[in-house]
Amino acid sequence: MIKRTIYFFNWVLLIGSTVIVCMILGVILFDIFSKGMPSLTWNFISKLPTNGMTKGGILPAIIGTTLLTFITTIFAVPFGVACAVYLNEYARPSMLTNIIRASIRNLAGIPSIIYGLFGLALFVQAFRLGTSSLSAGLTLGLLSLPYIITTTEEALKRLPNSMREATLALGVTQFETIKDVVLPTALPGILTGVILTLSRAAGETAPILFTGVAFYINGVTTSINQEFMALPYHLYMLSTQHQSIEEVRPLAYGTAVVLILLVFMLNIIAFYIRFKQRARD
Amino acid sequence: MKYLFLISLVGLFSCSSTDKTIKLKGSDTEVNLAVQLAESFHDINPTVFVSVSGGGSGLGIASLFNGTGDMANSSRSINDAEVMLFEKKGLTIDSFIFAQDAIAFVVAESLPIDSISTTDLTEILRGSQTNWSFLTKKKLPINIYGRQSNSGTHDFIKKKLGIDFSPHAKEMNGNAQILEAIKTDNSGIGYVGAGYVIHGGSKGIKVLTIYTEKNKQAVSPLDATMIAAGKYFFQRPLFQYYKTGSYQKNKPFLDFEKSVKGQKIIQSAGYYPVK
Amino acid sequence: MGTTRRENTDWILKQLFKTTGLVTIALLGGIFFMLLYNSFAFFSNINPIDFFTGVQWNPENVNGKYSIFPLLISTGLVSLGSMLIAVPLGIFTAAFLSELAPPKLQAILKPAIEMLAAIPSVAIGFLGIVLVGPGIAKIFGIQNGLNALNGSILLSVMALPTIITISEDAINAVPKSYREASLALGANKWATLFKVVIPAATPGLIAAVMLGLGRALGETMTVLMATGNAAALPRGFLDSVRTITATIAIEMGEVPYQTTHYFALFAIAAILFLITLSINLLGEYFANGLRKFHA
Numbered sequence: 057m058i059k060r061t062i063y064f065f066n067w068v069l070l071i072g073s074t075v076i077v078c079m080i081l082g083v084i085l086f087d088i089f090s091k092g093m094p095s096l097t098w099n100f101i102s103k104l105p106t107n108g109m110t111k112g113g114i115l116p117a118i119i120g121t122t123l124l125t126f127i128t129t130i131f132a133v134p135f136g137v138a139c140a141v142y143l144n145e146y147a148r149p150s151m152l153t154n155i156i157r158a159s160i161r162n163l164a165g166i167p168s169i170i171y172g173l174f175g176l177a178l179f180v181q182a183f184r185l186g187t188s189s190l191s192a193g194l195t196l197g198l199l200s201l202p203y204i205i206t207t208t209e210e211a212l213k214r215l216p217n218s219m220r221e222a223t224l225a226l227g228v229t230q231f232e233t234i235k236d237v238v239l240p241t242a243l244p245g246i247l248t249g250v251i252l253t254l255s256r257a258a259g260e261t262a263p264i265l266f267t268g269v270a271f272y273i274n275g276v277t278t279s280i281n282q283e284f285m286a287l288p289y290h291l292y293m294l295s296t297q298h299q300s301i302e303e304v305r306p307l308a309y310g311t312a313v314v315l316i317l318l319v320f321m322l323n324i325i326a327f328y329i330r331f332k333q334r335a336r337d
Numbered sequence: 338m339k340y341l342f343l344i345s346l347v348g349l350f351s352c353s354s355t356d357k358t359i360k361l362k363g364s365d366t367e368v369n370l371a372v373q374l375a376e377s378f379h380d381i382n383p384t385v386f387v388s389v390s391g392g393g394s395g396l397g398i399a400s401l402f403n404g405t406g407d408m409a410n411s412s413r414s415i416n417d418a419e420v421m422l423f424e425k426k427g428l429t430i431d432s433f434i435f436a437q438d439a440i441a442f443v444v445a446e447s448l449p450i451d452s453i454s455t456t457d458l459t460e461i462l463r464g465s466q467t468n469w470s471f472l473t474k475k476k477l478p479i480n481i482y483g484r485q486s487n488s489g490t491h492d493f494i495k496k497k498l499g500i501d502f503s504p505h506a507k508e509m510n511g512n513a514q515i516l517e518a519i520k521t522d523n524s525g526i527g528y529v530g531a532g533y534v535i536h537g538g539s540k541g542i543k544v545l546t547i548y549t550e551k552n553k554q555a556v557s558p559l560d561a562t563m564i565a566a567g568k569y570f571f572q573r574p575l576f577q578y579y580k581t582g583s584y585q586k587n588k589p590f591l592d593f594e595k596s597v598k599g600q601k602i603i604q605s606a607g608y609y610p611v612k
Numbered sequence: 613m614g615t616t617r618r619e620n621t622d623w624i625l626k627q628l629f630k631t632t633g634l635v636t637i638a639l640l641g642g643i644f645f646m647l648l649y650n651s652f653a654f655f656s657n658i659n660p661i662d663f664f665t666g667v668q669w670n671p672e673n674v675n676g677k678y679s680i681f682p683l684l685i686s687t688g689l690v691s692l693g694s695m696l697i698a699v700p701l702g703i704f705t706a707a708f709l710s711e712l713a714p715p716k717l718q719a720i721l722k723p724a725i726e727m728l729a730a731i732p733s734v735a736i737g738f739l740g741i742v743l744v745g746p747g748i749a750k751i752f753g754i755q756n757g758l759n760a761l762n763g764s765i766l767l768s769v770m771a772l773p774t775i776i777t778i779s780e781d782a783i784n785a786v787p788k789s790y791r792e793a794s795l796a797l798g799a800n801k802w803a804t805l806f807k808v809v810i811p812a813a814t815p816g817l818i819a820a821v822m823l824g825l826g827r828a829l830g831e832t833m834t835v836l837m838a839t840g841n842a843a844a845l846p847r848g849f850l851d852s853v854r855t856i857t858a859t860i861a862i863e864m865g866e867v868p869y870q871t872t873h874y875f876a877l878f879a880i881a882a883i884l885f886l887i888t889l890s891i892n893l894l895g896e897y898f899a900n901g902l903r904k905f906h907a
Contacts, residue, residue: 066802070712073704074721077776080769081728087743088735108373135632142629156633159640165823165892166643167830169857170881173864174643177650180405181869187360187405198639205636229622259732262832262857266864270388272372273358274379282358283388288734288833295738296510296837297365297391300533301517305742312735323730327723396866403869422868480755485841485862492672501673504844507756507852510837522755 088312095310109272109294110303114311116273120189120284121318125258127193127280128200133250135197136204137239143205144212145220145234164202171199172263180267187268190280195267196257203256207249211242244333248326255322259315261288271297287315358386359590363397363410365511366438366490366530367575371410373602378593385589391511393485394492401430401580408587409578412438413493429581435594436608439531439558440490440571442545443516445523449473452546452555455498455570461526462494464503469524481506482515482527493573494528516542528571531558532608547571564609575608647885650878654678657872663879669843669859671873678876680883682845686760686853687884689846690835691828693764694771698828699821701768702775703810706820709776710783711805729773733833740766740838754850758840761849766834771824778823778899782816783809815898822895826888832857856884 103113139156147153175195185191215238223233239246270283271293277284294308295301301308361371368391375387390396390406398419400406415430423430442458444450450473460466461479469477483506484491490512495502509515515527516534520541534544546555547570556569563569577594579587593599600610655663658678666679709721744765745757786809794804810817840852841862854862860877867874 063800063802066806070704070708073701074708074713076701077705077728077772078721078724080772081724083743084728084731084736084739084769087739106376108369108376135635138629139632139636142626142633146626146629147633153633156636159637161896162889162892163636163640163643165826165830165888167832167857167884167888169830169832169860170643170647170885173860173878173881174646176864177646178642201636201639229618231622231625232618255730259730259734261732261734262861265861269390270360271368271390272375273386273388274375275383275386277358277386279358282386283360283390288732291734291738292833292837293391295741296514298369298511298513301511301513308738312738315732316735319730319732320727323726392865399866399868419868422871501670504668505842507758508841508843508854510841518756521749525755 085316088309088316091306092309092311092313095306096313100310101314104275105272109298110300110307114285114287114290114307114314116276117285117287117290117311118314119276119278120269121258121287123189123278123280123284124193124196124264124286125254127190128196128257129250129254131194131197132200132204132253136201136250137208137246139201140205140208140212141234141239144209145230145238160202160205164206167262168199168260169262169265171195172266174198175263176266186281187266187283188281189268189284192264192267192269192284192286193280195263196260199260199263200253200257203253204250207253208242208246211245211249212238214245215242244329248330248333251322251326251329255319255326258322259288259319261286261292264289287311287318291315357384358388359408359587360388360390360400360406361408361410361590362390362392362400362406364394364412364575365391365484366412366532367410367436370436370532370603370608374590374594374599377598377602378590381593381598382589387590398578401578402426402428407579407583408590409576411576411578412490412573413496414574414576415578430578431581431584433577433579433591433594434574435577436575436603436610437564438573438575438608439564439569440494440528440573441531441534441558442526442528442547442571443519443534443542444526444545445519446541446543447523448477448543449475450545451543452548455547455549458547459498459500462498462502462506463500464505475524477524480522480525482509482518482522482525483507484509484512484515484528490528490530494571497571530608534559561609644885647878647882650875651882654872654875654879658876667845669854671863671876676872678872678879680856680880682843683854683856683859683880684883686839686846687829687855687857689760689849689853690763690767690839690855691825693760693849694767694828695821695825697764698768698771698775698824702772702820702824703779703817705772706776706779706783707805707810710780711809725773725776728769729777733770733831734837736766736769737834737837740834745838748850752850756840756852758838758852759850760839760846760853763835763839763853763855764849766838767828767831770831770834771828774827775820775824778820779813779817782813782820785816786812819895819899822891822898826891826895829891830857830884830888832861836861856880 100113101118102115104115106112143153143156172195175191179185179191179194180187219237220233223237264286268283269286269289273285291308291311294304294311298304368389371389375389378387394411394413397406397409397411398415401409402422457472462481467479469475469479481503483502485508509518512529512533515529519525519527544557544559546557548555549570556563558569564572603610663678663680666677667681668677668679669682670677709718713721740762744762748757748762749755790808790812791804794808835855836858841854841858842852843854846853860881864877
């Protein structure tokens with residue numbers, strides 16, 4: 057009898073925990089989507105904010121986040137892929153590669169607000185880029201680097217060595233092997249990692265706080281030397297800084313829906329690529 | 338692949354136009370007004386962008402000093418330490434008063450109190466009185482809802498009463514959060530710009546009238562004639578600071594604030610335009 | 613001749629790729645140097661003893677009270693609370709996933725956990741204001757739910773995916789032979805799980821907890837939005853607190869560059885950096901231990 061009670065208790069413990077975790081996700085999604093979907097109209101995503109940001113849309117924030125993600129990509133992807141290629145294709149295991157790998161792991165663990173401070177000290181002050189989307193995009197780029205390197209390296213590791221040896225035996229240089237064989241074959245894996253990293257960067261708020269995000273801009277601007285609005289900061293601002301929080305709550309929910317949909321969309325694309333690749337293998 | 342990146346990089350740089358954005362930073366009290374002004378300004382002047390950020394008066398003035406802002410909204414006058422910083426850097430700044438603000442002390446509607454003296458307020462805010470029983474018949478612990486130390490409102494009250502705030506005062510992110518908290522907290526007291534009360538609605542809250550030892554007549558921050566006469570205790574001008582050299586850049590926006598349309602916006606937002 | 617040119621290109625590109633590797637070292641070094649340099653500037657103005665032992669963080673005060681102590685206690689309190697919630701939930705869920713769940717259920721649950729990980733921190737913080745805060749206020753009969761407990765609940769949500777994923781790997785890594793041996797000796801499924809499998813996975817589970825804790829300690833937006841940000845020493849989970857990350861986020865924008873207050877924010881960031889670094893290194897140490905153990 058006691059045995060059966062313990063049995064049951066253990067069973068409840070494991071299932072219960074899993075159910076709670078699923079419920080957390082359910083509650084988050086249900087609350088945001090049920091209260092946010094009514095705000096999600098075409099005008100909401102295609103118009104400027106009006107009436108002191110109590111009406112109208114969030115177009116500048118959508119454009120701002122897109123621009124920011126674009127700058128992050130241009131900076132972090134070539135750099136991160138190059139570093140992964142060096143680690144996996146060129147370098148033999150040595151003291152140097154150990155140090156590089158340790159640096160990358162530690163960079164991944166640094167709190168995002170510290171990247172914000174570094175971006176402020178380096179890009180805004182030392183490089184005199186001012187508070188701008190360029191400064192913020194580069195800061196997010198630094199934050200993304202370790203993830204892009206790690207995921208790219210994993211993608212490269214999955215390729216069989218025979219593939220490289222076959223081309224090298226043909227008298228082709230190593231770079232040509234990398235460019236024509238290794239990278240194209242590893243592309244789906246690399247892309248998956250890159251997209252997941254970018255979806256993370258797009259939702260970050262702390263690193264852009266001091267590097268160029270603005271409360272409000274009275275128009276749509278894509279200049280990289282100007283301040284910008286961004287979706288995550290817009291949500292923060294609408295829920296804590298705005299003068300009539302209750303009045304703009306539907307807008308805040310709407311912004312949360314747009315932000316989460318954007319992030320999920322990127323995630324789904326990444327999963328799709330991964331799924332296709334697994335099916336092919 | 339690489340070329341694609343290069344091309345897009347060049348594309349990005351080329352579409353970044355010349356410096357046509359006026360960066361307006363500072364006081365949270367003024368930020369919503371600034372947003373509304375910027376919004377209407379765009380209709381008249383579509384080629385000049387205005388980016389507006391809040392964060393507090395200190396932030397605005399620091400942004401002038403740090404070169405990250407063009408114009409600082411400040412709900413207090415610039416202090417000696419800040420003047421020294423500008424002097425050290427060899428910068429001169431000009432100021433412009435564009436409106437008057439009155440700070441309202443708000444409590445829940447159910448609290449049996451309508452007016453309060455500045456002495457009692459001092460006792461409450463510094464934390465030496467912690468229960469409403471010292472003023473009313475109700476025995477309720479006093480909860481103070483205030484602003485973060487970077488807020489001009491916080492600074493203004495601190496200086497005006499000559500106190501340090503009780504360390505148990507909650508530091509809210511904005512005026513709006515304070516109003517929201519007071520609505521649900523029947524023993525709370527908080528301070529917000531009168532503009533918020535007028536504009537954001539006063540459902541469930543009560544604005545206290547204030548009297549001093551010298552002047553026993555209690556004055557409401559919502560009384561326009563008293564404000565015009567400068568009779569309310571917690572009343573202050575709202576400043577905009579800018580570096581002397583950048584006047585030309587900021588001129589279109591400053592001109593707009595002085596225009597009839599600009600003054601109308603200030604008035605409808607609950608502030609008192611300066612004549 | 614063509615070959616030499618191609619070989620030269622190859623060599624140049626190799627060096628180029630190598631440079632990117634060196635830059636990552638420089639990046640970590642740069643962040644560390646920046647924090648250290650500005651901290652030194654701070655400690656030339658402020659006595660380190662006051663910094664660690666004082667009880668007040670109030671840079672606006674005329675004398676400038678800079679003590680990290682209340683911020684450290686706040687950060688510790690919120691993170692501790694989050695671990696109390698997330699560790700049991702995370703490990704039991706991981707155990708369920710790897711030991712009990714049929715493959716079809718796994719195929720649903722794993723993406724769900726990845727979805728949870730993908731939700732931006734600012735959205736979680738938003739729910740702290742609109743959902744968890746009012747809930748706490750109602751349950752405990754207090755006026756305002758923006759406090760340490762709120763922050764702990766939200767941070768546990770953020771740490772859960774990390775803890776579940778790594779714990780599951782750790783439990784999966786326990787060799788099948790352990791389970792078979794235990795079952796062959798007559799132990800039932802539960803005894804095998806709790807007395808054999810989980811103890812064998814302990815180093816990996818500790819790694820999971822450490823990495824989850826690292827995430828919780830460094831999180832900014834959720835705590836900034838949900839904990840009330842009072843700088844006084846907290847007396848319990850129902851007090852509002854202000855963590856190191858929130859302090860940096862609130863005050864960095866307002867300070868004039870190169871002043872004591874500015875340097876002070878870098879100094880507390882340096883402390884945070886050292887704490888998260890040691891936690892991550894500790895986590896890595898246990899993760900490596902696991903690998904060696906099973907190798």
